[in-house]
Amino acid sequence: MASPTVPAKGAAEHTLPSTLIDRLVSHIASDGADAATIPSPFTGEPLATVPLSSAGDVRKAHDRAREAQRAWAARPVAERVKPFLRLADALVDRRAEILDIIQLETGKARRHAMEEFLDVALCSLYYARRAGRLLKPRRRQGMMPGLTRVQELRHPKGVVALIAPWNYPFALGASDIAPALMAGNAVVHKPDTQTCLSSLWVLDLLVALGLPRDLWQVVVGDPSEIGDPLIEGADYVSFTGSTRGGKAIAEKVAPRLVGYSLELGGKNPMIVMADADVERTARGAVRACFTNAGQLCISVERLYVHEDVYDRFVPRMVELAKRMRLGTGLDFGADMGSLTYPRQLEAVTRHVDQAVKEGATVLAGGRARPDIGPLFYEPTILADVTRDMDLCANETFGPVVAVYKYRDEDEAIARANDTPYGLNASVWTKDVARGRRVAARIQAGTVNVNDGYGAAYASYDAPMGGMKQSGVGRRHGAEGLLKFTEAQTVASQHLIDLEPPGAIGYDTFADLMATGIKVMKKLRIK
Structure with a gap:
């Protein structure tokens, strides 16, 4: 049974006003010599034309950012957070506009665009409320009590180069840029060309809310053209993307000993224990595997199910996956949207086809759906996946999950940890205390008990990031802001x-x- 389709509402729905596009792209640092056309993943038709930045444009953007940063850093923190306090209300008031933009440039379902909206609103508000406390001078214990007086100060890094990915362009742009700016830095931001409109939209909104115009510079273009000057001009680099890309960033910044944070790839496991609530867990697995068509760095791609519950759980999950509604509408009717890039469709197809050819069993999905849109692929569940298949160990980054049976807890944990990645994991059980003990043994930066990814990720007071080859550093929590600062100790000796x-x-x-x-x-x- 193929996944059902939500009827489309016509081509006019998949366009943006030209006046809006013109206003947004005016924020790109570019001399306008070259441009690129952004296609809509839903239809393949042109959505917008954006000017591209040259290497010279990037260097000028760094100069403007550095000049603006000096005045910005001199402002009290209470002044720096004001645009971000205003942002939460403005986002709510203009929610429909940004949800449309996110959907049209990424192809995701509206419910998954809503997750991006919530992330920016809540994460920026979290830091706006806490930046003053996190950045204030702190007294530390001196070498000689009462005679050595010590203060820890926090200074901004200067200019932060932030490279954001295409899969969550609104969330993974603005939610990282907000704490960097509140810490007193300027930002030169490179969003992905395909998905730059949502970042430009929030920049345009923040400028209207009082953010100095030159403080957040946006450059758009091919990494081979603008990557080096972007990194060479920065005092700190923040990157979200592939492990391969993160290693390249680390090599580039090493000669200058510039700090960096990297949130990279994952092959995230989910463990279903023998006592798990089958219905709740099956629904949770569908969300964990197929949110944003699986184009989520913390989504589940490996599902380990205890043998006592396997024959009840897997058929129920398969049933739910087959019921998922695919569609292109700018409403909440679709359960899953499109892939964003043709290369993602090619990668997903290649992984699934190779696995099936070598003996994997398709339990649900397993095929593209060009009848809905050029980049749609059905929610896919595979069994009998073996270690020699690319799908087993390599990140697919699409709506595909492999299910495996296991016998005992130690086996499940060992198999969950049998990967070079360590970004996110999920454990499902009625015994939450036991679930937490299992979670503590999994080598991943975030582990959710009875949830797929949101419980840990959206708890902004706690750090989020990867172990092993899934990253360096953390976003969220105190570290998500303090990483954009230099710590300075000032000690005075008395008597x-x-x-x-x-x-x-x-x-x-x-x-x-x-x-x-x-x-x-x-x-x-x-």
Whole structure:
């Protein structure tokens, strides 16, 4: 049974006003010599034409950003957060407009565009409320209690180069840029060309809300043309994308010893334990595997099901996957949308076809749906996937999951950890305490119990990022803002110098200092 289709509402729905496009693309740092056409993934028809940036445009963008950053850093934090406090209300008021843009440039279903909207609104508000506390000077314990007074200060890095991916362009652009700006930095931002409109939209909105115009520069173009000057002009680099791309970034910044954070690929596991609620878990698995057509770095691609529940769980998940509605409408009618790029459709097709040819069994999906749109592919569940298949170990980044049977907890954990990646994982059980114990043994930066990915990712007070080859550094939590700062220690010494006073010899001074260690330990001063 093929996944059902939500009827389309006509070609006019899949366009944007030319006045809106013109206003947005005016924010791109470009001399206008070259341009690119963005096609709609839903139809393949042109959506917008955007000017491309040259290497020279990027260098000029860095110059403008650096000049704007000096004045911005001098502002009190309470002033810097004001545009972001206003942003939450403005986003709610203009929700329909940005959801349309996200859908039209990515091809995702509206419910998944809504996740991007919520991420930007809630994450930026989280940091706007907490930036003052996180950035304020902090007193630290001195070497000599009462006599050495120490402060920890936080200074902005300067200019941050931020490279955002195409799959969640609104969320993974604005949600990282907001804390970087609140920390006192300027940003030179490279969104993906295909999905740059949503980033330009929020930049346009923030400028209207009081953000200095030159503080957030947007450059658009091919990495081979603008990648080097983008990184060479930066004081810090933030990158979300493939593991291969992250390694290339690390090599480029290493000679200058510039800091960086990388959120990279994953081959994320989900463990269904013997006592899991079959209905709840099957619905959760569908969300975890097929949100945004699987084009989500924290989505599930490997599903390990205990043998006691396998024969009940898998058929129910298959049934739910086959019921998923695919569509191109700018409403909440579709359960899943399109892939974004032809190369993603090719990769998904290649992985599935190779696996089937070598013995994998298709339980649901397994085919493209050009009758709906040029880049649609059905939600796909495969069994009998073996280690020699590309689908087994390599990130597919599409609506495809392989299901495996296991016998005991140790086996499931070992198989979940048998990967060079460690971004996200999921554990399902009625015994939450046991689920947490299992989660702690999984080598992943975030692990969700009885959820696929949202519980950990959207808890903005906690860090999010990857272990192993899934990344370096974290977004969210205190680190998500403080990574954009330089820590400075200022210590002043009072009354007694850190050397023998007067006629006391160094032998006596050394004895006194050594004895002092025991005294301070006993009094719990140290």
